[in-house]
Amino acid sequence: MAQVILVSQFPLPYSKTGSWTTMYYNYLSSNHQIDYVICHAPDKVINTVKYQFVSETIIDKVKRKIFKKTYLGYLKAFKKVIKKDGKYIIQIVDNFGIIKPLQKILIENGWRENCQVQFFYHGYPPYLANFYGRWFFESIDEMILLTHDSYKVHKDTYTILPCKFSVLHNGIDTDQFHKISSEEKLIFKNQLDLKDKKVFIWCSKDHPKKGLDFILEVWKKIHVQNKNIALLVVGATRNHEIEGVHFLGKIPNNELPKYYQMADCYLFPTLCHEGFGMSLIEALHSGCYCIASAIGGVPEVLQYGALGRLIENPHFQQEWEDAIFEFLNKEEIKDIVIPDNLYSAQSWNSGMNKIIENAKNRF
Numbered sequence: 001m002a003q004v005i006l007v008s009q010f011p012l013p014y015s016k017t018g019s020w021t022t023m024y025y026n027y028l029s030s031n032h033q034i035d036y037v038i039c040h041a042p043d044k045v046i047n048t049v050k051y052q053f054v055s056e057t058i059i060d061k062v063k064r065k066i067f068k069k070t071y072l073g074y075l076k077a078f079k080k081v082i083k084k085d086g087k088y089i090i091q092i093v094d095n096f097g098i099i100k101p102l103q104k105i106l107i108e109n110g111w112r113e114n115c116q117v118q119f120f121y122h123g124y125p126p127y128l129a130n131f132y133g134r135w136f137f138e139s140i141d142e143m144i145l146l147t148h149d150s151y152k153v154h155k156d157t158y159t160i161l162p163c164k165f166s167v168l169h170n171g172i173d174t175d176q177f178h179k180i181s182s183e184e185k186l187i188f189k190n191q192l193d194l195k196d197k198k199v200f201i202w203c204s205k206d207h208p209k210k211g212l213d214f215i216l217e218v219w220k221k222i223h224v225q226n227k228n229i230a231l232l233v234v235g236a237t238r239n240h241e242i243e244g245v246h247f248l249g250k251i252p253n254n255e256l257p258k259y260y261q262m263a264d265c266y267l268f269p270t271l272c273h274e275g276f277g278m279s280l281i282e283a284l285h286s287g288c289y290c291i292a293s294a295i296g297g298v299p300e301v302l303q304y305g306a307l308g309r310l311i312e313n314p315h316f317q318q319e320w321e322d323a324i325f326e327f328l329n330k331e332e333i334k335d336i337v338i339p340d341n342l343y344s345a346q347s348w349n350s351g352m353n354k355i356i357e358n359a360k361n362r363f
Contacts, residue, residue, distance in 0.1 A: 002087040002116075002360045003035040007074060007102075009095050011042035017253065019278045020093055020122055023171060026345045033356045034091075038077045052077040071098045075105055082111060089359045093120045096127060096136065103139040116141040116359050120168075124150050124273040124296035126157045137163050144168050144355060146276040147297040166355050169301075170276045171348025172285065174340060176254075179287035180261045188262035192246065197230045198328060201263035201288065203256070203279045204270075206236035211269030211293070211314075216242060218269075218320045226328060231267075234259055260286035265327055268292035269314060277301055281343040284308070289333055291323050301343075307336055 006012075012028070014021035028034060028046045037046075041053045054073040082088060088111075092098060099119070106112040117140045121127065124147070128136055137143070142164040145151050151165050180188075189195050204210040212233065219231055223244045230244055234256070237247045251259065260266070266283035273296035280301055283290055290308030292298050302308040309327070311319050327333070341347045 002089055002363050004033055004089045004091065004356055005036045005038060005078070005081060006034050006091045006093075007078065007095070007098065008037060008039040008093065009098075011040045012037055013042050013044065013046065015043055019170065020120070022253075023345065023348055024093075026171075026173065027349050027352055030349055031353070032349070033353055036081050038074060038081065052081050071101050074098060075101060078102070078105070079109075082115075084111075086114065087363050088115045089356060090115055090117045091120065092117065092140075094122050099136060099139050114363075116362065118142045118144060118355070118359065120144045121150075122146060122275045124153070124275045126154050130158055133158065134160055137161055142166060142355075142359065146170060147300040149300045150275070150297055166358075168348065168351045168355060169343055170278055170281065171343055171345040171351075172278065172282055174285050174344045174346075176257050177260065177282045177285040178257075179285070179338075185262055185287075188258050192230075192232075192262070194230050194262070197228055198265070199230050199232060199263045200265045200267055200324075201232040201234065201259060201283070202236075202267050202269070203234040203259070203283070204236075209270065209272040211271045212236055214271065214315075214317070215267055215269040215320065216245065218317050218324070219245065221317075221321055222324050225325075229328070232259055232263060256282065257286060260288055263288050265324075266290045266292075267320075267324075268298070269311075269320065270295055270298065271315060272296070274298055284336075284338055285343070289327060289336070291320070291327065307338070 010018065010021050012021060013025045028049055032048065034049055036050050036052060038052045039054060045051060054077050106115055119140045121143060126133070140163050144166045146169060148167050151167060155161065186195065189199060202212060202215060206212060220242065223229065230246060233245060233247045234251050237249050260283050266288035268277060268280050268290060270293045276297045280290060280292060280298065284307060290302065292302060292308060292310060293314035294310040294312050295314060299310055302310060309323050311323060313319050
């Protein structure tokens with residue numbers, strides 16, 4: 001039976017915030033099919049997998065710097081795991097740089113025919129140019145994307161795609177992120193003195209491409225005409241006060257759900273091609289009405305408007321103003337029913353198991 005090796009550029013479990021590291025942690029804590037994890041030593045280990053830690057001697061560090069062998073430690077760890085006559089499924093997440101040296105070591109040692117390389121890409125647009133990228137797709141056996149729309153873009157971009165493709169939507173812990181009753185929502189609102197207000201929320205890392213400054217300009221215009229609203233900003237601060245805006249800074253992951261749950265509307269003004277949008281599905285499951293940029297994988301996540309309002313031209317402020325006023329002026333917002341298993345950790349786990357089982361059956 002083939003064994004599965006996950007090569008992670010981050011320690012697992014990962015002590016900092018990360019979307020795919022969180023999903024792998026949830027997966028490795030349940031009914032999983034990973035046999036080995038190759039990574040730097042984490043603060044604590046998961047008992048259901050075997051580890052091969054990445055470590056370097058002084059000589060290794062010198063070689064890595066002088067000869068620019070960035071992945072020398074990973075390859076040394078890999079060689080300690082793999083056996084000559086074994087069959088292996090090798091999982092790589094977003095680490096394009098390791099593919100070429102990994103392919104080289106597999107071929108040089110006669111291991112390539114007994115290995116299947118699965119590459120999980122958490123972006124949306126193609127990462128490599130058409131003809132330059134051909135070596136990459138010839139070096140892997142399967143590319144796993146976050147959305148079908150991303151596959152369509154890859155298919156239209158590359159002249160030759162000599163590998164298999166699969167799609168695995170992101171998943172969240174729906175036991176944490178879920179809708180609460182009106183009474184509970186009011187209790188949470190009262191904690192921030194927002195009892196009678198329509199509450200909006202923005203949640204992300206504070207990068208220009210995430211659209212915070214853009215949406216704050218929109219907010220100033222909205223707030224002039226409607227004072228009975230508030231905007232919670234999670235993950236960012238500003239040096240100056242903006243009327244109606246509450247800058248909450250970084251919030252621990254375990255405290256995030258209540259901020260989504262007290263909010264009425266989630267704003268996702270991304271100005272880049274998002275791969276998926278974890279905060280978007282956290283807000284969806286928490287009962288927020290979602291207004292989001294129609295960019296990258298977002299339309300597929302919102303099922304092309306069935307699960308929220310898509311802004312077709314998100315770089316135009318007027319479209320955001322119109323959408324927010326439309327939300328505020330509606331006497332009643334139709335309740336959107338989100339299936340419990342949609343974008344859940346459980347569905348991600350079962351999808352991962354299916355991808356691994358399919359690969360094992362190809363041996």
